Amino acid sequence: METVRKVLLIGSGAIKVAEAAEFDYSGSQAIKALKEEGIEVVLVNPNVATIQTGDMADRVYLLPIRKEFLERVIEAERPDGIMLGFGGQTALDAGVSLWRSGTLDKYGVRVLGTQPEAIDRALNREKFKEALERNGVPMPPSRHVSSVEEAVEAADSIGYPVMVRVSYNLGGRGSFIAWSREEMMALILRALKASSIGSALVEKYLGGWKEIEFEVVRDTYGNVIAPACLENADPMGVHTGESVVVAPCQTLTNQEYQMLRSASLRVAEAMGLVGEGNVQFALGDEYYAIEMNPRMSRSSALASKATGYPLAYVAAKLALGYRLDEILNRVTGATCSCFEPSLDYVVVKIPRWDLEKFEGVERSIGSEMKSIGEVMAIGRNLAEAMQKGLRMLGRFDGLPMEGDPSEALKALRERRPYWPAWASIALAGGVSAEEVAEASGVDIWFIKELEKAVRVYSRLDTSPSSLYAAKRYGFSDAQIAKKLRVSEDQVRRLRKSQGISPVFKQIDTLAAEWPSITNYLYATYGGQTHDVRPGADVLVIGAGVFRIGVSVEFDWGVVEFARAAKEYVDTVAIVNYNPETVSTDWDLVDRLYFEELTLERLLDIYEFESPVKVVTFLGGQVANDLAEPLESRGVDVLGTSGSNVEVAESRDRFSQLLDELGLRQPPWKEVNSVEEALDFAMEHGYPVMVRPSHVLSGTSMSLAWDEGSLRQAVRSALSTGRSVVVSKFLRGPEAEIDGVADGDSVIGVVIRHIEPAGIHSGDSTMVLPARGLPVDEMKEAALKLIRALQIKGPFNLQFVINGGGVYVLELNLRASRSMPFSSKASGVNLARAAAKVVFEGSLGVDEFYEPAMLHYAVKSPQFSWSQLRGAYPYLGVEMRSTGEVASMDRAYEAALLKSWLAVSPNRMPERGVVVGYEGVREERGKMEAAADTLASMLDVWWMSEVGEEEAMELLKEGRADMVIATGYAPQVDYAVRRLAADLNIPLVLNADLALELARAFNAVSLEEVEIKPMSSYARGYRSMGLLRKIPP
């Protein structure tokens, strides 16, 4: 084959429901595979929080993943190859459109890996079905439809219930089950709209069948293998992203397994797959192929981590023309990649939902993906892995053993999230395994395995055999302590005195049959000996499961820090359990503990590795919360001392410190009754912010504008059983500093928010540099605080600017969500700077160093409104976005425009804009200004004038292709906002942002915006190394 010199790799853009960090992982692996070959890599991905948009590729373009931008990058870069399989459906769709429009031909760009014709075949269900049936793989009876009438007719002939699947979609979006003709009529329009080609497939409903997935790998010579089999424990009808998934497949006989495996190979052949793909099957008395992803997917990322087989790396090599048996298995370092891993452990994946954050959203799980994150747990039996997994979710201590069994059965029937927890409540309450299996639709084998654990717990006592059994079935010390009515530390001491401790085993892809060089580890009580010897110098604690507020940005910090740490110490280890991430890539660092982030497990690892230093300030709040308990048990925690972290996190002590330092803060009070809160409001005036004390990331916060809403807010906050903090809400612009300190000086970046205070910083549009704000005063405040608290490591300090004055809102002594953005935009890698501080002691700068910027960088939040069916789209004090993107330009407006356009489904409005709720008095002026500015380009309809019905008609007919609204008013505009979300029409949900955007639309045309790599703006980021050459 011709030699490839330069490859364009397309990323997946912002994290949204169904497209998450798994594509950072697969893209990073692909870049690694390409760089090994000396190939120049150009990456287009606006997701600024990813690791792949760091220094891995030769050039990174933070641009929207859309044909018109990609074409301009191709024109500028002239790559000879392009890879479409590593950026999810977004990259695949963009690549297919480049191919269709002839752009690839025009510039002589060859698609590496699966060819566009084949991608097209796999994504178009009619063609897919035809190709499969030619190759003897059955598919469910179905019919392709592109109108409401056709759909109803097809369903009538197949017979209800039917499944409706959208062609060319994302994460099953728009797909649904129709149990009757009425349901079909109600939902089909939205499904057709969700398809980029306006069509859908009506097919036989296979609810209750088993769902089995195979990962397939094929080279250009036709060698094809299936390295992983994943069994969805949830039955068919539940999206695989919503299912509890187990690997290897547990309940299939050899005949069933081989039948499906062989079929998966035939599907890969029929599709002309080159690289990696995923094939899904339904298995009942017969079997059907359901679908195929001709690319790396969420499941393939999971399969890579579950088996140790580096699917993305191998896929990239195969795309370059390598043969399967030429590629070395990097886990053994000795065997080849043409084999299928054998697993001597059980892997369980559990999704995490954050549905309670979304008002109005549907609460049962089904054929559409709504989960935000996922965890993967490894054990030597199902219960051990399942209990680990439940703890990893951050929502359970393990399998719950108390609760109402009839309620649990009801929850199972309603397909409420987290069936394993409901199953164990039912089992513990005396319901039979058969009944639980029947209610949940889960194979009885899984239920019986959980029943074993329930039985062990019910008989638990302090005898060694009983304790050991409990540990083998995955019970934590805390669960045991609860049953035995002692403390967790007592349980730990007791079992250790009995010699009961976990062992650390390797994931080696071949069940110990060959020696292996991997240090991919997990802990288990299902074994007697360790596979490895201790030897880590530094243990970096990861961020765990993604949830609203915690996403790939924390993984960026963990990875960048771990890499930097390698320059100071020999052996760096990471603990994390999120299968989507780069930090859980076992060849990133010297040792990977794929483990829980609980105190118990960290102490296990610490005791095994001791002496080892632990880093908690990168993995977000979960890791940060472990600092104090670890430190108090004698663990050497690097960075700011735990007691000073406590000061920053304790409202009282922090407030006192601010007073001592002469820094302003909004007035506040801790209250225990509604009356006290009303007194406070009387004294300081409305609006008032209400939150439970010790609050994390805006959770359960609310803003009260009057006495009524204050009463309600305080009452609901008090119901959590904790005291409540009320504070005066100060209006004005919000700003923050991302920085790293060494106790005396700071390297930091000041960021301005477009949206005002009152909107969670994670949902705000951020701008660098922060012009027009009292920046010096903020820096001064930062210096005072870092000296007073002797901050050694990363911090984030938030301000509101009110009446010209700077008020401190809060200080977090850990890496912030915005750190990858501030690092990449400014050219100073703050995670590396943090490594310099902890390993060298000093940053080597004076006072507050902020790198000069000659360009603008804008970061925009990505919301997943359309995926979260029924949810009311609005912005407030709680965070609701799922991801972020950024862009840079010498002109502010151009940076804003590119950044906003990089958010899905945003596009330039061309016809008209509907103005929904206009907001409170203060916002109305801005909404009017925004509308006036837009009126020169678009038709403007005020909902207050045309009415709700008319506004919805405008959206349906396409006469309006954008909605702006501000504040919270579901009683006024729920239907309009929701319709926009369902139709993928851009929604702007804040007056300030609407105004800034309107001005940007007016000021710049898309042709004028810069198409330049990130390195041409922030040169420092790549070359900076460990900051040894920072100017004074």
Added chain:
Amino acid sequence: MVGYPESLSDPSYRGQILVMTNPLIGNYGVHTDLLESDGVQVTSLIIHELTDAPHRSSKLSLQEWFDKYDVPIMEWVDTRALTKELRERGVMKGAIGIWDSEEDLNSLLKALEGAPSYDELDLVDEVSPREAIHLSDSRPLVAVIDCGLKLGIVRELLRRGLGVVRLPCSSSADDVWETEPDALLLGNGPGNPELLKSQGEMAVELAYDGLVTLGICLGHQLISLGLGAETYKMKYGHRGQNKPVRDLRTGRCYVTSQNHGYAVRRESLREANLREWFINPDDSTLEGTYHEELPIATTQFHPESSPGPMDTSWVFDLFAEAVREGRWRL
């Protein structure tokens, strides 16, 4: 992972304590049809944890099946740690017992010491049929020398419309001719290949006289030995359903089932007039041969899989074709 009923009923494991690396065994019970022989063949089973649940195709639980044959299962063993031992030391003698005292343990150890080594046991006699078993009289007819043959092999032949007669392992060339066969298959079996050397020589003799011959696993080794090639003990044996082979004629790679601790030495093939057909790309060991002149082809792996991937079942298509045409097209 899957396929424990097949493995546990494979006569090649006769006389052995089988250790399974997959930590959960028994998940789908045992379907008593489509096994590799009529019952449990292993002497004992060592696993991490026994599980059990009804499966639509299962007749018995694994425990019930073993009880029926009075074979013990040992549970809660760190089979990964044990595998690492076995990987370095190779096949070892083992004993399973329950002891309360040092004395009991010592007597167990003594019994183990006194037990014959695996290489000395005549296990074939236990698993080989006493007389010819005619399974199908279709023509062409394949005479199968059954030294502990997996029934999966026979099923592959029957599936292709071939006649099959199973013959005792001790059959002579005359015994074979008596069945008027068109082809010969020498398959797998337990124990030390040295004890069966003569069967390899006989197969070669029959091939000289024109019988199209396929050797599988042990049969591959016996025929190679019969032609003058050498075998040796491998550093790490190949045991599992996930082993790669490369077809050297086409360059294609396949995933296969393998179960062998010995291999035929590649360097010794020339003298035996054998050509390399398959190799294992992991350690470059030989996985199949064919003869330059005689109608002989062999595979070290199990093309019938059972358990395992069916990627190389085409070897039986080739064999069926060879049987019909009187020669291998290789």
